Amino acid sequence: MSTKTVKQRLNDYVMAGSKAERRIATFMLASIAELPFDTAASISKRIGVSEPTVGRFCRSLGYQNFKALKEDLQHDIGGGPWLLGDRLKEFHDRTKSGDGEQGRGLELEIASLVRIYELARTEHWARAVKKLARYRQIFVAGFQTERGLAQYFANQLQYLRPNVHLVDIAGGNFSEALLNEEKSTALVIFEARRYSRLSELLAKNAKSRGIPLTLITDAYCDWGHDLADEMFVVRTEFNMFWDSTAHMANLANLLINSVFKELGPHVEQRLNAVTRLHGDFIGYVGESTRQDAKS
Amino acid sequence: MSTKTVKQRLNDYVMAGSKAERRIATFMLASIAELPFDTAASISKRIGVSEPTVGRFCRSLGYQNFKALKEDLQHDIGGGPWLLGDRLKEFHDRTKSGDGEQGRGLELEIASLVRIYELARTEHWARAVKKLARYRQIFVAGFQTERGLAQYFANQLQYLRPNVHLVDIAGGNFSEALLNEEKSTALVIFEARRYSRLSELLAKNAKSRGIPLTLITDAYCDWGHDLADEMFVVRTEFNMFWDSTAHMANLANLLINSVFKELGPHVEQRLNAVTRLHGDFIGYVGESTRQDAKS
DNA sequence: CCAATTTTGTCATTTAAATTTCAATTTGAC
DNA sequence: GTCAAATTGAAATTTAAATGACAAAATTGG
Numbered sequence: 210m211s212t213k214t215v216k217q218r219l220n221d222y223v224m225a226g227s228k229a230e231r232r233i234a235t236f237m238l239a240s241i242a243e244l245p246f247d248t249a250a251s252i253s254k255r256i257g258v259s260e261p262t263v264g265r266f267c268r269s270l271g272y273q274n275f276k277a278l279k280e281d282l283q284h285d286i287g288g289g290p291w292l293l294g295d296r297l298k299e300f301h302d303r304t305k306s307g308d309g310e311q312g313r314g315l316e317l318e319i320a321s322l323v324r325i326y327e328l329a330r331t332e333h334w335a336r337a338v339k340k341l342a343r344y345r346q347i348f349v350a351g352f353q354t355e356r357g358l359a360q361y362f363a364n365q366l367q368y369l370r371p372n373v374h375l376v377d378i379a380g381g382n383f384s385e386a387l388l389n390e391e392k393s394t395a396l397v398i399f400e401a402r403r404y405s406r407l408s409e410l411l412a413k414n415a416k417s418r419g420i421p422l423t424l425i426t427d428a429y430c431d432w433g434h435d436l437a438d439e440m441f442v443v444r445t446e447f448n449m450f451w452d453s454t455a456h457m458a459n460l461a462n463l464l465i466n467s468v469f470k471e472l473g474p475h476v477e478q479r480l481n482a483v484t485r486l487h488g489d490f491i492g493y494v495g496e497s498t499r500q501d502a503k504s
Numbered sequence: 505m506s507t508k509t510v511k512q513r514l515n516d517y518v519m520a521g522s523k524a525e526r527r528i529a530t531f532m533l534a535s536i537a538e539l540p541f542d543t544a545a546s547i548s549k550r551i552g553v554s555e556p557t558v559g560r561f562c563r564s565l566g567y568q569n570f571k572a573l574k575e576d577l578q579h580d581i582g583g584g585p586w587l588l589g590d591r592l593k594e595f596h597d598r599t600k601s602g603d604g605e606q607g608r609g610l611e612l613e614i615a616s617l618v619r620i621y622e623l624a625r626t627e628h629w630a631r632a633v634k635k636l637a638r639y640r641q642i643f644v645a646g647f648q649t650e651r652g653l654a655q656y657f658a659n660q661l662q663y664l665r666p667n668v669h670l671v672d673i674a675g676g677n678f679s680e681a682l683l684n685e686e687k688s689t690a691l692v693i694f695e696a697r698r699y700s701r702l703s704e705l706l707a708k709n710a711k712s713r714g715i716p717l718t719l720i721t722d723a724y725c726d727w728g729h730d731l732a733d734e735m736f737v738v739r740t741e742f743n744m745f746w747d748s749t750a751h752m753a754n755l756a757n758l759l760i761n762s763v764f765k766e767l768g769p770h771v772e773q774r775l776n777a778v779t780r781l782h783g784d785f786i787g788y789v790g791e792s793t794r795q796d797a798k799s
Numbered sequence: 800c801c802a803a804t805t806t807t808g809t810c811a812t813t814t815a816a817a818t819t820t821c822a823a824t825t826t827g828a829c
Numbered sequence: 830g831t832c833a834a835a836t837t838g839a840a841a842t843t844t845a846a847a848t849g850a851c852a853a854a855a856t857t858g859g
Contacts, residue, residue, distance in 0.1 A: 223729040224730060227826090236723050260817075294509075364648070494698070555846080569848085
């Protein structure tokens with residue numbers, strides 16, 4: 210057997226191989242640290258190729274089978290730490306030795322994640338989930354940099370249920386959300402320092418109209434308590450040059466997942482329908498549009 | 505299952521176990537990093553005990569079998585007390601033992617974060633950062649649910665530098681990005697399964713025009729390697745009903761932070777200027793708009 | 800030392816992983 | 830479009846790993 214490392218061999222196939230081979234190579238490269246825990250079968254299932262194909266792929270890389278590849282991986286990577294715990298420790302040690310503000314940031318992010326999962330078990334969380342699942346109309350708002358997060362959340366919720374709207378300031382007012390005649394309307398706002406006046410105005414107005422508010426914000430928001438029915442506070446300080454609101458996306462997705470569970474398995478129908486619609490109008494990689502297919 | 509780490513469990517048996525148990529525990533502790541590549545059979549042969557004994561030993565540690573032990577090892581964050589505060593650690597233990605579903609998701613998310621921070625140390629990362637800091641024009645794209653992430657990233661980058669644009673399909677083509685006469689143009693795409701045809705088309709077209717591409721995607725993207733100059737793969741499987749792309753936001757913010765460091769402290773001027781502009785036109789909580797202030 | 804108990808290994812069985820064969824599908828050249 | 834070559838997946842087979850039943854060996858307390 211030649212002297213190439215597993216990584217190098219995989220890299221050769223990422224570009225040059227057949228479709229399935231590229232798929233496998235890409236996946237293996239991306240999750241090289243988890244490969245020792247995998248089997249040819251588990252990999253094949255995850256990436257949607259058959260088990261023999263994975264076996265054959267390992268052969269064409271020059272190994273007898275997937276196990277042999279793992280063997281080689283063991284000697285091959287040698288230096289670097291394998292286990293999650295060791296990898297973490299490496300960051301931590303560097304931090305202590307002064308080399309990395311990065312390691313500190315990682316630790317803060319992990320703590321923040323733990324906290325988000327803690328929030329997901331609260332009474333407030335359950336209440337917010339029920340609202341997001343059952344209320345007729347859901348409006349989602351976010352301004353400045355939180356706009357993207359609001360859109361991200363809204364787009365995902367739209368896969369699960371109808372009548373989800375991203376609140377838009379373009380028209381100069383929030384009439385769509387606030388003057389909705391529907392009684393069963395709920396509002397979600399993503400907001401962080403420095404707080405846009407728009408958010409507070411919107412929240413106040415919603416309150417005055419009896420529209421319940423779920424607020425995702427940071428630890429410095431002092432106006433939310435009075436106005437929000439549920440207020441989820443995520444950490445934003447991760448040793449970066451400014452506060453990062455990225456963990457609102459983590460929270461948002463966990464929330465979406467809870468809504469899915471609340472709605473039950475029948476939502477898969479809608480999910481597939483929405484996916485199909487996207488296929489009709491835009492199309493996915495590796496398929497013709499349905500329009501094409503018909504002709 | 506209790507809250508101990510694999511290492512702690514093994515340590516208990518090094519002292520207290522029977523002869524064979526001590527042998528096994530000692531061996532496992534000594535070669536804990538190689539365990540993922542082992543099987544119960546291979547271990548039993550190497551240390552001269554029978555295979556069922558190894559299996560029984562794993563049982564008495566609290567695992568169903570050796571495979572389960574490896575599983576745990578994979579997600580074990582190593583019990584560093586430095587990592588989390590006591591309260592959070594306690595919660596982590598609780599989720600891990602009780603509501604297994606969520607605890608497992610949390611572990612997967614932590615592993616993903618570690619991976620992202622590892623990516624941030626690569627050569628590719630440094631290259632992407634340089635591009636994002638120096639190229640004249642930056643275009644950011646994302647479709648379907650990744651649209652929000654693209655917007656989030658673009659909005660933040662706009663705070664740091666001019667000429668950052670969110671690619672919009674509304675006009676039916678990408679002329680803005682692709683027919684830009686500026687030589688120094690770079691493209692960033694956020695994309696995940698199922699891959700929109702738009703992303704691939706855009707990437708291909710960009711490649712043909714010599715526009716470099718930074719691609720943030722998942723482990724299943726088999727078309728990116730040919731087209732992207734840098735490809736950052738984030739984990740998307742967190743034990744949720746569908747793949748979550750939330751960690752692209754975490755990666756995006758870390759990337760933004762790196763760009764900030766690359767640009768140096770003088771960007772703060774721009775940062776403050778943008779913030780002031782927002783104050784002028786929209787206003788922040790707790791202040792009048794500047795317009796108001798004048799009157 | 801002996802008997803009760805625990806621990807361990809042998810062998811057969813079950814379960815999971817890898818491999819082979821072969822047919823179906825896809826790809827690429829013309 | 831058509832055909833040959835290459836690629837891939839389904840089903841059956843082989844091989845390896847894990848487990849269970851039970852007997853042999855070791856340990857413990859007297």
